[in-house]
Amino acid sequence: MSLYRDEGVVLRTHKLGEADRIITVLTKRTGKIRGVAKGVRRTTSRFGARLEPFTHVDLQLHTGRTLDVVTQVETIHPYGEALVADYPRYTAGIAMLETADRLIVGEKEPALRQFLLLVGGLRALAAAEHEARLVLDAYFLRSLAVAGYAPALDTCARCQATAVRAFAIVAGGVVCGNCRPAGAAVPEGETLTLMLALLKGDWAVADASESRHRTECSGLVAAYLQWHLEHGIRSLRHVEREPAT
Numbered sequence: 463m464s465l466y467r468d469e470g471v472v473l474r475t476h477k478l479g480e481a482d483r484i485i486t487v488l489t490k491r492t493g494k495i496r497g498v499a500k501g502v503r504r505t506t507s508r509f510g511a512r513l514e515p516f517t518h519v520d521l522q523l524h525t526g527r528t529l530d531v532v533t534q535v536e537t538i539h540p541y542g543e544a545l546v547a548d549y550p551r552y553t554a555g556i557a558m559l560e561t562a563d564r565l566i567v568g569e570k571e572p573a574l575r576q577f578l579l580l581v582g583g584l585r586a587l588a589a590a591e592h593e594a595r596l597v598l599d600a601y602f603l604r605s606l607a608v609a610g611y612a613p614a615l616d617t618c619a620r621c622q623a624t625a626v627r628a629f630a631i632v633a634g635g636v637v638c639g640n641c642r643p644a645g646a647a648v649p650e651g652e653t654l655t656l657m658l659a660l661l662k663g664d665w666a667v668a669d670a671s672e673s674r675h676r677t678e679c680s681g682l683v684a685a686y687l688q689w690h691l692e693h694g695i696r697s698l699r700h701v702e703r704e705p706a707t
């Protein structure tokens with residue numbers, strides 16, 4: 463057996479036997495890993511609550527034949543503590559963890575940009591500097607882009623014409639009047655401007671957007687994300703789509 467060390471964000475956990483837990487972690491250098499945390503559900507566990515979803519941890523693991531075994535855990539940042547008291551932020555965070563888990567299919571394949579996006583997204587949620595759904599939609603758009611599914615937002619996805627009229631998931635983003643397939647959504651121009659700002663990280667534009675455009679943007683981004691994953695993101699059902707007024 464060999465030892466390795468990495469830092470990562472705990473994506474999910476599930477019970478194994480009487481006292482153990484399997485944890486899925488998106489790490490900085492190794493990519494997505496699954497490991498066994500032995501005895502973690504006992505009250506005397508030295509790992510305590512450090513191996514909970516959202517926690518940014520520093521880990522040491524033994525390489526095992528099937529699953530690696532966690533031997534040391536240090537907390538770098540407990541993002542869950544800031545999120546658990548705020549329902550919109552918590553549900554947005556859960557949707558981020560689930561999306562990261564679903565977009566990164568292979569284990570132990572380095573995914574540094576996805577790791578950095580996830581940590582950045584959780585930090586922004588915890589800091590509460592922007593509305594939770596804006597942070598979530600920015601995370602969705604950017605993680606899709608890193609995965610190779612960036613939507614076309616300024617020129618037609620099919621012919622690159624600059625006069626775009628509609629948003630068509632099947633076409634891969636905005637489309638012109640000629641390329642527009644039946645049933646394409648026709649969002650307001652400000653909604654497309656918001657989507658582009660979120661993809662680029664232009665927060666001055668995003669924070670100044672109107673609520674109705676944020677709502678329309680969230681609907682389009684969620685539909686686009688769902689299309690690009692084989693199955694729906696379950697936790698999206700709980701994300702609040704309406705303004706919290």
Ligand SMILES: [Zn+2]
Nearest residue numbers: 618621638641
């Ligand atoms: Zn076109």
